[in-house]
Amino acid sequence: MxxxxxxxxxxxxxxxxxxxxxxxxxxxxxxxxxxxxxxxSSAGKPDGMTLFRQHCVICHGSDGNLGLNGAKHLSESVLPLEERINIITNGKNLMTPFRSQLNPEEIQAVAAYTLTLKK
Ligand code: HEC
Structure with missing residues (x-):
């Protein structure tokens, strides 16, 4: 036994x-x-477009206008860069905060990229 x-x-x-x-x-x-x-990515500078495709298109779509979960149409957003950085960092309503996923440099890059979606 x-x-x-x-x-x-x-x-x-x-x-x-x-x-x-x-x-x-x-x-x-x-x-x-x-x-x-x-x-x-690419020699030190984070690439805003790549980050946007990785983290944001699920709600905002590749052109920024998918509008899932009530996401604002980014092509119509009039927010200045600083405000965008703030929303991306801290989130807003149904948008999740990205401060634990992206570093400040990356947030700055992806915020700058959203400005290029403006019509
Ligand atoms: C879970 C879905 C979701 C994801 C993922 C998401 N967003 Fe959002 N986003 C939203 C929603 C919902 C709003 C509207 C918030 C509100 O004002 O109520 C918003 C608002 C914004 C705004 C403000 C637009 C304005 O004029 O008020 C910006 C800029 C923005 N998102 C950028 C991004 C970026 C950049 C990413 C990727 C790093 C991202 N979002 C990822 C859902 C999302």
Whole structure:
């Protein structure tokens, strides 16, 4: 009886180790991904258009006028750059804040890109 129990225990322990190492591997990849996402594209300067396609088109559409979730038509927005940076950083109503996803430089770049959508 006892050896069987011991074997069972070892198996559990191995399983536990396996799960543990799997988890930390996953954590590492997602950290690496996050780091990769934070690396500004193309020689230091974050690319506003790329960031917009990655983070904003789901609600605003590629031309800024999709209007999902009540998103404002960006081609009609009259907000100055500073206000856009503020909304992108802190969110507004149904728009999610981006301060934990984008660094200030990236927010500035994507805000500047939205200005180019203006008609
Ligand atoms: C979850 C959907 C969603 C996502 C994702 C999203 N937005 Fe918005 N956005 C909204 C909504 C909704 C509003 C309107 C907020 C309000 O005034 O009630 C808005 C408003 C704005 C405004 C202000 C327009 C104005 O004239 O009032 C700007 C600028 C803007 N978004 C830019 C962005 C940028 C840049 C991104 C990507 C980094 C982004 N949004 C991602 C939903 C979203």
């Amino acid at each position: 006892y050896p069987v129990f011991q074997k069972f225990n070892t198996a559990l322990f191995v399983l536990f180790l396996g799960v543990g190492s799997c988890e930390s591997a996953e954590e590492k990849t997602s950290q690496q991904e996050m780091a990769a996402n934070n690396v500004p």
